[in-house]
Amino acid sequence: MVEAERREAGEVLIVTGMSGAGRSTAANALEDLDWYVVDNLPPQMLRPLLDLTEIAAGALPRVAVVVDVRGRDLFADLPDAMRALRERRQIRLMFLDAADDVLVRRFEAVRRPHPLQGDGTILDGIRLERERLAAVRESADVIIDTSRFNIHQLATQITELFTDPAAARHIVTLLSFGFKYGLPPDADLVADMRFLPNPFWNEDLRALTGEDDSVRDFVLAQQGAREFVDAYAAALQPVLEGYQRENKRHSVVAVGCTGGKHRSVVMVRELADRLAAIPGVAVRVKHRDLGRE
Incomplete structure (x- = not known):
């Protein structure tokens, strides 16, 4: 396969490591970054999966596969x-690790046995798993020690490592509405524009509506x-x-007026221009009640 075809086939990341080191958290963080995540895949299924990514081309631009000892003998x-x-594709391998005492505490906290x-x-299970994973760890492209991480800190680490530099880390929806x-039940923040005279x-x-220049000029005056x-x-x-640092990927800022037709629409448009200039933020604009009579 030529290099151009490899690029079209997309990125492939293998996620593995010690049980209890945070594979599920890493998988969730990658999924939030729009990676297509496959969990608990036997190694024997990796080749068919790669075939699928090549057939799908741009439909699966980034695929992450979680492979671990839950696959039992297949994992070997x-x-x-x-x-x-x-030898066929450029594939990265990320290995998650943690100190033995930390892993023991994590298993005790969730009251589940180690799979081995x-x-x-x-501790017996942890030691056996380390033996089985030694060769895999040596071949890893990225090793993350999660001993001192909570789930939010690990998610932040994954986000920093695997976010496309050109991609937004937070999407804010600016929503105009009528009180x-x-x-709006999904609003994180609400602002009230009824302190301004009503163009109605x-x-x-x-x-007219807040999308008309004459209404905009009236409101902003x-x-x-x-x-x-x-x-x-x-x-x-x-x-x-702060939402970016805390890995909150989406938020809704609602801006209301009486009917959701004039003042709130103008203000959402004005806010959109300003917030779009914040690094790492993408802005979406929605007018919930603009079409109502």
Whole structure:
């Protein structure tokens, strides 16, 4: 396969490591980054999966596969499978690890046995797993020691390692709405534009919406309107930056007026321009009640 075809086939990441080291958290974080994640795949199925990614081409641009000792005896074939596949494609392997005492505490906290402990102790299972994973660990491209990580810190680490530099780390939806139709149930933050005069009472503007320039000019000419937009955008910036640090991928900022047709629409449009300039933030605009009578 030529290099151009390999690029079209997309990225493949194998996620493995010690049980209790955070594979599920890593898989969830990758899924939030729009990777297609396959969990608990036997190594023998890696080749058919690669065939599928090549057939699908752009439909599966980034695939992450979790392979671990839950595959039992099948897992022993992973080193040989990786060598064969790397001769064919560029594949990365990420290995998650943690100190033995940390892994013991994590298993005790969830009151589950180690998958390899059998009739022995949790520590017996951990030691056996380390033996089986030694060769895999040596071939890893990325090794993450999660001993001092909680699940949020591990998710942050995964996000920093595997986010496309050009991709947004947080998507904020700016939603205009009318209070008379009820608050949006999924709103994280709500702002009220009813402190501004209502264009509805202006006969020349009543039939128009906040997407019309004449309504926009009217609303922004009111006392306090521009000051609000500037101050609210400035207040939202540290919030959206904090959401990125905490791996909160989506938020909804709702902006309301009486009917959701004039003032809130104007303000959402103004906020969108300002928030789109924040690094790592993508802005979506929705007008919930704009089409209502």
